[in-house]
Amino acid sequence: MGAKRGPTLRAQWLGKYLKEFRESAKLTLRQAGDYLQRDAASISRLESGIIPARVSDVFALLNLYGIGDEKIRDGLERLSRDIWRRGWWDDGYAADSLGVMFDHAWLENRAEGIRCYAAMLVPGLLQIRDYAQEVITAGGVDVPSEQIERWVEFRMDRQRVLDAELAPSIEIVLDEAVLHRMIGGPKVMCAQLEHLSEAATRSNVIIRVLPFAAGAHASPEGAFMIFDMPVPYSDVICVETRGGAVYTEAAEGVENFAQAYDSLRSAALTPDESATVIRSAVSRTKRAKGRSR
Incomplete structure (x- = not known):
């Protein structure tokens, strides 16, 4: 049960x-x-x-x-x-221990836009299965493998929103560190970076890399996400913690994170410059993959 x-x-x-x-x-x-x-x-x-x-x-x-x-x-x-x-998450996952992940899926499906600062990982909507498996397994200490697999499946199913008729616009400020963190080894990381490069060509996805050279920035505390919601909903902030995702719609909190996001966006590279950096990361990881054989 x-x-x-x-x-x-x-x-x-x-x-x-x-x-x-x-x-x-x-x-x-x-x-x-x-x-x-x-x-x-x-x-x-x-x-x-x-x-x-x-x-x-x-x-x-x-x-x-x-x-x-x-x-x-x-x-x-x-x-x-x-x-x-009922959403697709109710039909396929009603019996699973997903908690607020149901609310997260609902927000993704209702949002007009999603703004994300990714400090450590590729955002879930753009993760490939093997990368997601590594990330979720590493974070799921003492969690049965069957539950890990369900969480992975749920993350993959969430990505259908990218192809929905009213798909939200996705804008990501991606810390350059994400491109260097070798998750799953060279083979998995290479596939993930190639997928990220392809995702950046979507009409509803914009990726900006925040380079190491940017130095100190507006969110030293880490990653966050802003859901730009239609009327009557308030915009929502999501911050991931070890204890689970925390959501807030308080006007002061949303404004604070929106200002931080704008600052990060200004410090990041342009989408074209970012695409070049991501392609360079793909090439670098391919070389590492070749050496690991």
């Missing part, structure tokens, strides 16, 4: 909006509950995302709170439907 999943990011977002509107209307949990013929505890669970709100309840509460703005109502309707809509 898979691990029980907690509140999704979608449900938490919707609950946050509903709570803000209720408080602005100066209504109590009990008053909102009476309107829906529920108790106050039920409304509290809706607002915390523990119980996902149904579309009919969302409309009823928006009416109670006096929210008539059609843009807000349409946006929250989409969000409430998203909570109940």
